[in-house]
Amino acid sequence: MPEGHTIHRLARDHVRDLAREPLQVSSPQGRAVETARALDGRSFAKIDAYGKHLLYRFEDDLTLHVHLGLFGRFRRQHTPPEEPKGEKRLRMIGERWTVDLSGAVACTLIDPEEEAALLSRLGPDPLRRDADTERFVAALRKRRIPIGAAIMDQKVVAGIGNVFRAEALHVNGIDPRLPARELGDERAMVLWGTMAKMLADGVRERRIVTIRGADDKPVSAGRATKGEGPRARADRVRHRTVHVYRREHCHDCDAPVVRSTMASRTVYECPVCQPEGSAGPSPTPSLAEGEAAGRLF
DNA sequence: AGGGTATGGTAAT
DNA sequence: TTACCCTACCCTC
Numbered sequence: 001m002p003e004g005h006t007i008h009r010l011a012r013d014h015v016r017d018l019a020r021e022p023l024q025v026s027s028p029q030g031r032a033v034e035t036a037r038a039l040d041g042r043s044f045a046k047i048d049a050y051g052k053h054l055l056y057r058f059e060d061d062l063t064l065h066v067h068l069g070l071f072g073r074f075r076r077q078h079t080p081p082e083e084p085k086g087e088k089r090l091r092m093i094g095e096r097w098t099v100d101l102s103g104a105v106a107c108t109l110i111d112p113e114e115e116a117a118l119l120s121r122l123g124p125d126p127l128r129r130d131a132d133t134e135r136f137v138a139a140l141r142k143r144r145i146p147i148g149a150a151i152m153d154q155k156v157v158a159g160i161g162n163v164f165r166a167e168a169l170h171v172n173g174i175d176p177r178l179p180a181r182e183l184g185d186e187r188a189m190v191l192w193g194t195m196a197k198m199l200a201d202g203v204r205e206r207r208i209v210t211i212r213g214a215d216d217k218p219v220s221a222g223r224a225t226k227g228e229g230p231r232a233r234a235d236r237v238r239h240r241t242v243h244v245y246r247r248e249h250c251h252d253c254d255a256p257v258v259r260s261t262m263a264s265r266t267v268y269e270c271p272v273c274q275p276e277g278s279a280g281p282s283p284t285p286s287l288a289e290g291e292a293a294g295r296l297f
Numbered sequence: 298a299g300g301g302t303a304t305g306g307t308a309a310t
Numbered sequence: 311t312t313a314c315c316c317t318a319c320c321c322t323c
Contacts, residue, residue: 003304052305070305071317087317103317105306154306161304208304245304264312265305 002068004051004159005202008127010074011049017097019044024093028084032107036090038062051125051158053118062109069105125158126196137188140180147183148176148262160195166245166268167210168194173280176267186283209241211251244268
């Protein structure tokens with residue numbers, strides 16, 4: 001589930017549902033007992049989201065750091081909650097809502113020093129007002145690694161994951177293997193604007209939707225087509241809101257989507273929309289101004 | 298029942 | 311680059 005949009009959405013939801021009220025905090029599986037004990041009975045006033053990291057600001061200057069990793073997940077239910085099922089690392093019971101955390105990579109208290117170290121490892125987050133776009137452009141300028149690897153690096157831009165990588169590069173016609181430094185500042189600004197808009201849309205929609213007017217209510221899509229295997233059908237049904245990610249064919253031109261591996265993650269690209277060595281078409285002057293990110297949403 | 302896969306990241310090699 | 315972390319889900323047998 002989690003790329004940056006999921007994290008920022010969780011921050012908003014948890015503030016709405018749990019902030020400013022005493023919480024019963026526990027660790028049903030006993031894997032975060034100390035953390036739970038320290039927080040039990042306290043309340044948090046706000047949550048800061050940076051890239052894929054959540055920082056819950058509890059009373060007495062206690063900060064809870066949560067990182068979902070690949071498997072982490074929050075579930076919500078009405079208070080009083082049912083007995084925990086499956087792995088539940090942390091449970092926060094509020095007056096109206098109860099939230100359970102499972103599978104997270106990080107769920108610990110961090111002190112200011114650790115927080116500073118964490119934030120120093122993160123680049124600008126397009127979902128934050130204080131994001132420094134120039135840092136992103138400057139980071140690309142000096143990297144020879146493929147652009148597809150660069151935007152997955154949280155120090156270059158915080159919050160992008162495998163889906164947004166595929167979609168943001170595709171819509172801009174960029175070959176994932178193009179060296180980052182060869183993209184150029186103007187195209188880098190446009191790419192930033194794309195990522196910012198996709199992430200913001202993701203927060204609003206609560207899911208990744210990169211196709212204008214996309215509506216993934218299955219109509220005839222749920223029925224298997226003759227000669228179509230179950231995997232292909234599942235991909236089509238579940239992933240029709242994106243252009244190339246985990247699709248068999250490009251949404252725009254229907255060419256077969258090519259899969260490859262970069263840093264042990266699958267890269268999805270359309271060889272027609274994103275020709276080898278392509279940095280995309282020339283940016284239009286208005287977009288190249290660099291104000292695109294602020295205007296698009 | 299068991300295998301494959303997943304929107305992530307770190308540490309070891 | 312590879313191993314690992316070790317949850318949930320979907321599929322096949």
